[in-house]
Amino acid sequence: MFSLLNRVFTSFSPPVAEKKKDAIRFGVLGAAKITPMALITPAISHPEVIVQAIAARDRSRAEAFARKHGIPEVRDSYEEILEDPNIDAVFIPLPNALHYEWAVRSVRAGKHVLLEKPSTDNETEATILFNLPELSLSQPNPPVLLEACHSRFHPALHKFLTFVHPPDVVHVHTDSMVPWWFVGKDNLEYNYKLGGGSIMALGTYNFAVLRMIFGSEPEECLTCTTEVLGDGIHDQCDYTFRAQFRFATGIGEATSTLKGPLWWKPSEARVTHREVVIPDKTLPDTQEKVRTRQVTLHGFMHAVLWHRIDVQDSYVIRSIVSQKPVKKWVESSSHKAYTYEDAGDAFAGLPGEDWWMSYRYQLEAFVDRIKGRKTPYWVSGDDSIKQMRMVDMAYSKNGLGLRPTSSFR
Known part of the structure; x- marks a missing residue:
């Protein structure tokens, strides 16, 4: 404590x-x-x-x-x-x-x-x-x-991604929220002309995490339902949304709300992998070992306050012919990463302190780029364009319409 x-x-x-x-x-x-x-x-x-x-x-x-x-x-x-x-x-x-x-x-x-x-x-x-x-x-x-x-710059997210194998991801659930008292209806988040909406305010975090987990771009927005105030003034600004996207290997879900419960619930990204065969030379030729993995990152938005990475691997040894299970078991572990040293060998030697916020890691990367130094992670311009494409897909699907385009050139 x-x-x-x-x-x-x-x-x-x-x-x-x-x-x-x-x-x-x-x-x-x-x-x-x-x-x-x-x-x-x-x-x-x-x-x-x-x-x-x-x-x-x-x-x-x-x-x-x-x-x-x-x-x-x-x-x-x-x-x-x-x-x-x-x-x-x-x-x-x-x-x-x-x-x-x-x-x-x-x-x-x-x-x-x-x-x-x-x-x-x-x-x-x-x-x-x-x-x-x-x-x-x-x-x-x-x-x-x-x-x-x-x-996207905090080591916790990058540690989490070391447990994720994008080609095997079949389903991802993400959620984020702020309590109802945090955003009033007169705030910018409810102003359509100023680019308001829960997708813009919070959903972009979910969308970014989904794209990083799948390692690809969504092919289609399958569904996107929203809730609005319905007062005739703020009707184009969603305060809650739930969306499903189809990626090449599976389905990504995102939900956010500006009207969450009184107490703040940490954001969550929960990844389910497909069943994969794990080589095991100790088994007879008639048997195989398979694994289904679920990885959950609790607190991906403000990881410095608290986060936890849970890895749950469900194993089955079964007959190759009949598929009848011979043995089943589950292996679980939990992890944290407040510094890049904690995030894995690929990040060894990089600067950071356990008290650095994600904003501090972001500022470090920004300065390093300006100074011509290498950065462990970066959000490219192309990435940002694709991020807004995903936002547009959601607003096109839910019928609220894209946020207005500026006339400035």
């Missing part, structure tokens, strides 16, 4: 790192509530990150935010941040419908961009954004653009 409390406390109150002379200076577009967790707190312990400036639609709001979080400079507009030669990178936590425009503007201004998920409102916007000529590797020192789907 002490280690848990110490880990969580340090996550939110990390040690202050001495900043290097060539630290990356961030400008923040908007005084969003996600910014402290997504950037400000992780930056405290990163020696190569300084949160330098912020702008918001309301300067007084930006000033109050800057005072509270120790940001030294406040600007009158987003444009002022983009025009500042001393700002190296921008963090964009704006409403979803504004991600595309301000990411494009930032890239064209030569800034590196850490862009809150989902990257855009739909695949059309993502395709334009991630194919901007300014991002081409043929350009000298092109900006780094990353969709900030933070959970």
Whole structure:
């Protein structure tokens, strides 16, 4: 219990790192509530990150935010941040419908961009954004653009994937939620014009995990049911959804809700593999050994708080001819990975502390890319485009319609 409390406390109150002379200076577009967790707190312990400036639609709001979080400079507009030669990178936590425009503007201004998920409102916007000529590797020192789907960077998810064999996956269930009191109906999540909806707010986490588990893209959205407030105002924004996707080897399920029960239930990804034959030279030629595996990751969204990876292998020794079982048994194990050292040999030697949030691991990767260093994991532009394609598939299937496309070009 002490280690848990110490880990969580340090996550939110990390040690202050001495900043290097060539630290990356961030400008923040908007005084969003996600910014402290997504950037400000992780930056405290990163020696190569300084949160330098912020702008918001309301300067007084930006000033109050800057005072509270120790940001030294406040600007009158987003444009002022983009025009500042001393700002190296921008963090964009704006409403979803504004991600595309301000990411494009930032890239064209030569800034590196850490862009809150989902990257855009739909695949059309993502395709334009991630194919901007300014991002081409043929350009000298092109900006780094990353969709900030933070959970994908935590070692727990990568440890979990070491137990998954994508060609054998036949079914995946994922779920995520926030309690009903967390999001009010006047929040952005219920505003269609600003890209609201539970699929946009939470479902993108589920979709990303599904794609990583199957190691491929969904071929079809089979079903997608939603629940809406039905008040004539918020009818295009789902507060709950349940979707089924067909992948090449099996079915992936995703469910999320903005109206969960009072207490927070950890997110979950549960993977079922097909039955496979396990070579065993100790068996007679008339028998075979088969295994069916189920792997569950509890807490894939905020793994630093708590997570557990459960592996359950069900074995059968049976007659090859009659298929009659001779022996059955189950082997179970549980695992955790708070650092990349815990995640497996492929990640040995990589930096990390058990108190690092997924946001801190994400920031590490972002900085490493800017500095030209190798990263253990990355979300490519092509990946982000495919992610929005999956979101569009769900909204097309449920009849609520795609989130609106910006007219900005």
